Amino acid sequence: MMLRLEKATLGKFGAQDMMSLITSGGWESILPDALDDNHLLLVSDQFRDLLSGVGCNGDHDPARAALPITLLLLSKAGAKRSGDSLEICLETLQEALCLLSTAVDREIVNRMLQRKDATPIGTGLIQGLQMLVQHAEAHADSECHA
Known part of the structure; x- marks a missing residue:
């Protein structure tokens, strides 16, 4: 039998929820390895929507935390x-x-398989984002203006 989950039972994870986590635990509380299972699954679904263009009608949806999390971590x-x-x-x-x-x-799969990475996922993520930002700044002279 395949792993399944009923999305409707997960609830919501939006910008307000994200801010509550940050207020109580600092910005590190929104890293993947710090999120609880529900929030982790919800934000995974939101990232999939963002990356596939689902629901991109130009309106900012306050019920979704994926984009605010991305901007804050950047x-x-x-x-x-x-x-x-x-x-x-x-x-x-x-x-x-x-x-x-x-x-x-990766964090979802690690939890399901009860595995841990040598480097915590949150640490590796921040390092990857830092490299991404440095690379972008090094090429800022190109036509990269949004």
Whole structure:
């Protein structure tokens, strides 16, 4: 029998929930290995939607935390800030979404198989995002302006 899950029973994980986690546990509480099972599964589903373009009608959905998590972690990884805004190109954002989606799915599988990585997933994720931001800044002279 295949592994299955009824999504409707998971509830929601949105920007408000994300902010509650950060308020109580700091920004590290939104790393994949710090999220509880429900939030981890919900954010995995949200990353899949973002990466496949599902539900991209231009409206910001406050019931979804995946994009705010990505932007916050990019800022923690050193993405340039301009006032209240982050300066990142769409290509960097897309790559960050892929990195995060992979890290979240890896954490899900690790929990199911009761495995641990040598480097904690959250640590590896931040290192990967830092490399991504540094690479983007090194090529900022190109036509990467969003």
